[in-house]
Amino acid sequence: MTTENRRGGNAPDFLGATWKKSKRSGSESQCVEVSDMISPHAGIAIRDSKNPDGPALLLDSSAFRAFITDVCRS
Numbered sequence: 113m114t115t116e117n118r119r120g121g122n123a124p125d126f127l128g129a130t131w132k133k134s135k136r137s138g139s140e141s142q143c144v145e146v147s148d149m150i151s152p153h154a155g156i157a158i159r160d161s162k163n164p165d166g167p168a169l170l171l172d173s174s175a176f177r178a179f180i181t182d183v184c185r186s
Contacts, residue, residue, distance in 0.1 A: 123159045123168040133161050 129147035137143040143161040156176040159168040171179060
């Protein structure tokens, strides 16, 4: 993944984000949340569900697909 297809920030910077986490996640599990961002940030934002005001990563669609592929291989 290159810096051209990812950007960082803090989760509160992604105004209007609707964060979602897997229904299979329990309250005690290590989990990330995602938000499909359209405007003003285009891409998929990812954050730590246990730190909702902390850092978030914004990936373009190809970088997000690569992320999911790598996670599924683990």
